[in-house]
Amino acid sequence: MTHASPTPTKKYDLNFARWVYENVDGGDRMALCMQCGTCSGSCPVGQQMDYGPRKLFMMIRAGLKEEVLKSNTLWNCVSCYNCVVRCPRKVPVTYILHDLATVAVREGYAEAKESDNSRFAKAFWWSAAKYGRTDERLVTALYYFSFGMGEGYKRGMANMPIAMGMVKTKRMHLGMPHKCKNTGELKKILAKAAEIEARSHAGGAGNANPAGGTAGHDK
Amino acid sequence: MTDSTSRSRTIMVVGGGISGITAAVEAAEAGHDVVLIEKTPTLGGRVAQMNRYFPKLCHPTCGLEINYQRIKKSKRIKLFTMSTVEAVKGGSHGYTVTVKTAPRHVKPNCTACGDCGQAATSEVANPFNYNLDKVKAAYLPHTMAFPMRYVVDPSVVGTDEGRAIAAACKVGAVDLDEQEKSFDIEVGAIVWATGWRPYPAQNLTAYRWADLPNVVTNVEMERLASPDGPTKGRIVRPSDGAVPKRVALIQCAGSRDLNHLPYCSRICCLASMKHAAYVREQIADATVDVYYIDLRAHDKLESFIHRIQRDPQVRFIKSKPSRIEPGAGDNPMVCGENTLTRDIYAEPYDLVVLATGMQPSTAEGKMPSFDGDVDDYGFIFSDGEAISAGVASGPLDVSMSVQSATAAALKAIRAVTVAR
Ligand SMILES: Cc1cc2nc3c(=O)[nH]c(=O)nc-3n(C[C@H](O)[C@H](O)[C@H](O)COP(=O)(O)OP(=O)(O)OC[C@H]3O[C@@H](n4cnc5c(N)ncnc54)[C@H](O)[C@@H]3O)c2cc1C
Ligand code: SF4
Numbered sequence: 205m206t207h208a209s210p211t212p213t214k215k216y217d218l219n220f221a222r223w224v225y226e227n228v229d230g231g232d233r234m235a236l237c238m239q240c241g242t243c244s245g246s247c248p249v250g251q252q253m254d255y256g257p258r259k260l261f262m263m264i265r266a267g268l269k270e271e272v273l274k275s276n277t278l279w280n281c282v283s284c285y286n287c288v289v290r291c292p293r294k295v296p297v298t299y300i301l302h303d304l305a306t307v308a309v310r311e312g313y314a315e316a317k318e319s320d321n322s323r324f325a326k327a328f329w330w331s332a333a334k335y336g337r338t339d340e341r342l343v344t345a346l347y348y349f350s351f352g353m354g355e356g357y358k359r360g361m362a363n364m365p366i367a368m369g370m371v372k373t374k375r376m377h378l379g380m381p382h383k384c385k386n387t388g389e390l391k392k393i394l395a396k397a398a399e400i401e402a403r404s405h406a407g408g409a410g411n412a413n414p415a416g417g418t419a420g421h422d423k
Numbered sequence: 424m425t426d427s428t429s430r431s432r433t434i435m436v437v438g439g440g441i442s443g444i445t446a447a448v449e450a451a452e453a454g455h456d457v458v459l460i461e462k463t464p465t466l467g468g469r470v471a472q473m474n475r476y477f478p479k480l481c482h483p484t485c486g487l488e489i490n491y492q493r494i495k496k497s498k499r500i501k502l503f504t505m506s507t508v509e510a511v512k513g514g515s516h517g518y519t520v521t522v523k524t525a526p527r528h529v530k531p532n533c534t535a536c537g538d539c540g541q542a543a544t545s546e547v548a549n550p551f552n553y554n555l556d557k558v559k560a561a562y563l564p565h566t567m568a569f570p571m572r573y574v575v576d577p578s579v580v581g582t583d584e585g586r587a588i589a590a591a592c593k594v595g596a597v598d599l600d601e602q603e604k605s606f607d608i609e610v611g612a613i614v615w616a617t618g619w620r621p622y623p624a625q626n627l628t629a630y631r632w633a634d635l636p637n638v639v640t641n642v643e644m645e646r647l648a649s650p651d652g653p654t655k656g657r658i659v660r661p662s663d664g665a666v667p668k669r670v671a672l673i674q675c676a677g678s679r680d681l682n683h684l685p686y687c688s689r690i691c692c693l694a695s696m697k698h699a700a701y702v703r704e705q706i707a708d709a710t711v712d713v714y715y716i717d718l719r720a721h722d723k724l725e726s727f728i729h730r731i732q733r734d735p736q737v738r739f740i741k742s743k744p745s746r747i748e749p750g751a752g753d754n755p756m757v758c759g760e761n762t763l764t765r766d767i768y769a770e771p772y773d774l775v776v777l778a779t780g781m782q783p784s785t786a787e788g789k790m791p792s793f794d795g796d797v798d799d800y801g802f803i804f805s806d807g808e809a810i811s812a813g814v815a816s817g818p819l820d821v822s823m824s825v826q827s828a829t830a831a832a833l834k835a836i837r838a839v840t841v842a843r
C-alpha cells in the first residue's frame with residue numbers, strides 16, 4: 205500500500221516524523237514545535253488523553269508510530285482550538301490530531317476504528333454526506349448500533365426520555381430526515397474531494413519511505 | 424583630508440539612554456559637536472528604572488553618574504530633553520533635522536529645592552514607576568534625574584494651582600507661559616539610540632495582567648524592588664501590600680512567540696535570575712518558582728544562573744504556562760503542563776512576575792523618515808547611512824549596548840569626517 209506511513213525500525217528513526225511533516229495537514233509547522241507544553245496545558249480534555257499533544261509530537265519525532273496511531277489522543281480532541289490560538293509557534297495542533305486520526309483509520313488500526321469517537325464520526329459523516337445535514341435520530345441510532353444489536357437497543361432505550369423531550373420542544377422532528385436543497389451537487393463535491401485526497405495520499409509516503417514497510421495496518 | 428562638501432560635522436544622537444549617552448560622550452570626547460535629543464525630561468532611559476543591573480548587580484547610578492559627569496565636563500554636547508525628532512531631510516551630504524520640544528515649564532535656574540512640588544496639590548501619572556503610583560503635578564522625574572530639574576505638568580497651566588506653584592519658586596524658575604517649540608538643526612550624521620519599551624502585557628490575554636492585581640511584569644518588579652520606587656524597595660503584593668511568600672516568575676512572556684514578539688529578548692532570563700535574587704535577599708522564607716522553556720544566559724553570565732540554581736528555595740519548572748486564573752485570596756493560579764513529568768498543574772502564588780521582553784521603541788510610533796531600514800520587528804539596521812546603537816538595533820544588555828554605542832560613535836565620526 206503506497207499510502208501507508210513508514211514504520212520506523214530503530215529507536216529515534218526520523219522517517220515517521222519526516223513523513224508526518226510532509227503528509228499530515230499542518231505537519232510542516234509541527235516541525236517547528238519547541239516542546240513548551242502550552243498546548244497540553246491548555247487542553248480541556250488533556251487528562252482524558254493517553255498523551256497530550258506536546259508529548260505526542262515528541263513521540264512522532266522519536267519514531268513511536270504505533271503508540272501514536274493507537275493513542276486515543278487523536279480521537280479525544282474536541283476541536284476547542286485553545287492550543288492553536290496559544291501555541292507560540294503557530295502549530296495547528298487540532299488539524300494535526302484530526303489528520304493523524306484519518307491516517308490511523310486508513311492504515312487499519314483497530315484502536316482507531318473501535319474508539320467511541322471514530323464510531324460517532326463515522327455515523328455523523330454518513331448522515332452529512334447523504335443528506336447534507338445531520339439527522340439526530342439516524343446519527344445516534346447508527347452510533348449506538350455500531351456496538352451491536354443488544355448494546356444499541358440498551359443505549360437507545362436509556363436515552364428515550366431525552367429524545368421525547370427534544371421532540372416536545374421541537375428540537376428533533378419525527379418525519380423524513382431533512383435534506384439540503386441539492387444533494388446531487390453535494391455528492392459531486394464530495395466525490396471530487398475524495399479524488400483529490402486519494403491523489404495526495406498516493407505516492408507521497410513512498411518518497412518519504414525508502415525503506416518501505418507497512419507493519420501495523422492489519423490490526 | 425579635504426572636505427569638498429559643506430557637510431556639517433555635528434553628530435546628532437536620538438535617545439538619551441545608556442546607549443545614546445555613550446555614543447554622545449564618545450563622539451564629543453573625540454572632538455565632535457554632539458546634539459543629544461531625549462524624549463523624556465531626563466537622561467538615563469530604562470537603566471535608570473532598574474533596581475540593580477547585572478553582571479555585577481550594581482545600582483544604576485554606577486554607570487550613569489560617571490557619564491553625567493562626562494557630559495557636564497564636555498563643552499561639545501548640547502542636550503535637548505522633552506524633545507523628539509519631527510522630520511529628517513537630506514541624505515549623504517548631511518541632514519536638516521526638525522526637533523520639537525515640549526514645554527517643561529521650569530527654566531534652567533531651577534535648584535531642585537522642591538518648593539514647587541510642595542505647592543502642587545493635584546497628581547499626575549508617573550511613567551517612571553510604570554504608573555504603579557502617581558506624582559505631584561510639579562515633580563522631579565526621579566532622584567538621579569539629569570538635568571536635575573523639576574517639571575511642571577501642563578495640566579496645571581492656567582489654574583490657581585499652577586499660579587501657586589509658580590509663586591512658590593524662590594528663584595522664579597517656573598514659567599507657565601512656555602510654549603512648544605520647533606526648530607531645525609543641520610547635522611552630518613544621526614545615531615538612533617531610541618531603545619525599547621516593555622512588550623505590552625495586556626496583549627498576553629491568557630496571563631491576565633490587566634485584571635489580576637498580583638500579576639506584575641518584570642519592569643514593574645524592578646520598580647517594586649527599587650529604594651526610590653513606589654514601595655521604597657519593599658517587594659509586596661499590589662492587591663494588599665502583603666509580603667509574598669510564594670513567587671512565580673514566567674519566562675518568555677510574549678517573546679519567542681509568533682503571536683507576539685517572535686524573537687528571544689535575550690535579557691529576560693537573566694533579569695528573572697535577578698528577581699529571584701531580590702526576593703530571596705528580602706524575604707528569608709519565600710520560595711520562587713521559575714517557569715521556563717529554555718534558560719538562556721548569554722555571554723559569560725551562565726554562572727549567574729548556576730548561582731541561583733544552588734538555592735534550594737528556588738525551583739525550576741520546565742513549562743510555558745498555558746494560562747493564569749484567579750484564585751482564592753487574590754492569589755493568581757498558574758496553570759500548565761510540566762513537560763518533564765507531564766503533570767498538569769494549577770499552582771496558587773502570592774505574586775506572579777511576567778518576564779516580558781523588549782520591543783523597539785520604533786515599533787510604537789512611526790519614526791521620522793530617514794535613510795535607514797528597520798527589520799520586521801522595528802529594530803533599525805545599522806548599515807548604509809543609518810546608524811543605530813543599543814536596543815534600537817536589537818535586544819542587547821547594557822554592556823552589549825555600550826559596545827554597540829561606541830561602534831556607532833565611530834561610524835558617525837567616519838561619516839562626518841571622510842570626504843566624499
Ligand atoms: C526587566 C529587565 C531587566 C533588565 N536588566 C538588565 C540588567 O540587569 N543588566 C543589563 O545589562 N541589562 C538589563 N536589561 C536590558 C537593558 O535595559 C537595556 O540593555 C538598556 O536599557 C539599553 O539601553 P538603550 O539606551 O539602548 O535603550 P533605553 O534604555 O530604552 O533608552 C532609550 C532612550 O531613548 C529615548 N527615546 C525613545 N524614543 C525616542 C525618540 N523618538 N526621540 C527621542 N528620544 C527617544 C527614551 O526615552 C530613552 O531615554 C534589562 C531589561 C529588562 C526588560
Ligand atoms: S504549544 Fe506549540 S510549540 Fe508548544 S508544545 Fe504545543 S505544539 Fe509545540
Ligand code: SF4
Pocket residue numbers: 674675676678679686687688689690691692693717718719778780
Ligand atoms: S531571554 Fe529567556 S525569557 Fe527572554 S525570550 Fe529568551 S529564553 Fe525567553
